[in-house]
Amino acid sequence: MERTENPADFHRQVQKMFSDIAPRYDFLNRLLSGGQDRYWRKRAVNRLSPKEGERFLDIATGTADVALEITRNFPQGSVQVVGMDFSDKMLELARQKIDALDKAASIQLRNGSAEDLPFEDNSFEGTTTAFGVRNFSDVDRSLREMHRVLKPGGRCVILEFALPRNAFLNSLYRIYFEWLLPRIGRLVSRHPSAYTYLPQSVASFPIRNEFSILMEQAGFKNVTFKELTFGIVILYTGLK
Numbered sequence: 001m002e003r004t005e006n007p008a009d010f011h012r013q014v015q016k017m018f019s020d021i022a023p024r025y026d027f028l029n030r031l032l033s034g035g036q037d038r039y040w041r042k043r044a045v046n047r048l049s050p051k052e053g054e055r056f057l058d059i060a061t062g063t064a065d066v067a068l069e070i071t072r073n074f075p076q077g078s079v080q081v082v083g084m085d086f087s088d089k090m091l092e093l094a095r096q097k098i099d100a101l102d103k104a105a106s107i108q109l110r111n112g113s114a115e116d117l118p119f120e121d122n123s124f125e126g127t128t129t130a131f132g133v134r135n136f137s138d139v140d141r142s143l144r145e146m147h148r149v150l151k152p153g154g155r156c157v158i159l160e161f162a163l164p165r166n167a168f169l170n171s172l173y174r175i176y177f178e179w180l181l182p183r184i185g186r187l188v189s190r191h192p193s194a195y196t197y198l199p200q201s202v203a204s205f206p207i208r209n210e211f212s213i214l215m216e217q218a219g220f221k222n223v224t225f226k227e228l229t230f231g232i233v234i235l236y237t238g239l240k
């Protein structure tokens with residue numbers, strides 16, 4: 001699956017792939033990251049720094065882990081999060097988790113595409129996207145959409161995978177990421193290519209300064225990035 005294909009085909013293939021792996025998605029996240037994925041999302045929500053009365057949009061919410069993290073320390077309904085994803089299967093699992101944690105008063109789920117956000121201009125104090133942006137069929141347009149739906153001064157927080165800069169760590173990590181991870185992923189998810197697509201899509205996606213420039217071109221100010229866990233994940237932030 002290549003982003004260079006027809007964008008509409010790529011969009012549909014990504015949608016199908018995530019729907020196919022949805023039932024094993026959370027389990028594989030914990031397993032393949034050694035539990036680090038929770039820490040990455042916590043760091044992202046710390047940077048977002050949510051406050052009572054604010055409203056957030058979590059784009060490509062998947063099973064709603066970021067949305068749940070945003071609401072974790074707040075009483076029912078005192079912050080509002082819309083979790084949006086284009087996979088109904090993912091949203092179904094998100095719904096079960098939200099109900100089990102009694103968070104339905106704080107998190108609303110909605111089907112939609114990152115390239116065409118179904119929200120008015122200036123609607124949210126913050127937008128988040130964790131491990132989603134690399135999969136969007138039109139990254140520039142999705143970034144402009146994030147900027148559009150933010151209120152002036154609103155915060156954008158993006159988490160995405162990268163490869164370590166240090167040559168030694170890079171070589172070690174690539175053995176894991178490009179050889180072992182696809183095999184474990186295939187075995188557990190029973191999907192033939194989703195966990196091969198993961199390292200391939202990371203290797204071909206703009207990271208660090210290159211991605212920060214895309215955020216600036218979409219209109220974001222004060223764009224920064226921070227490396228997490230030896231640079232295998234990057235936390236990007238920007239302001240409208």
Ligand SMILES: C[S@@+](CC[C@H](N)C(=O)[O-])C[C@H]1O[C@@H](n2cnc3c(N)ncnc32)[C@H](O)[C@@H]1O
Pocket residue numbers: 014015018019059060061062063064065066084085086087090112113114115129130131132135136137
């Ligand atoms: C790697 S998962 C990340 C899920 C979640 N944010 C997390 O932290 O676990 C990527 C998610 O993005 C969704 N997605 C990918 N492309 C999308 C798009 N163009 N519009 C909306 N959702 C998209 C997929 O359905 C999937 O649930």
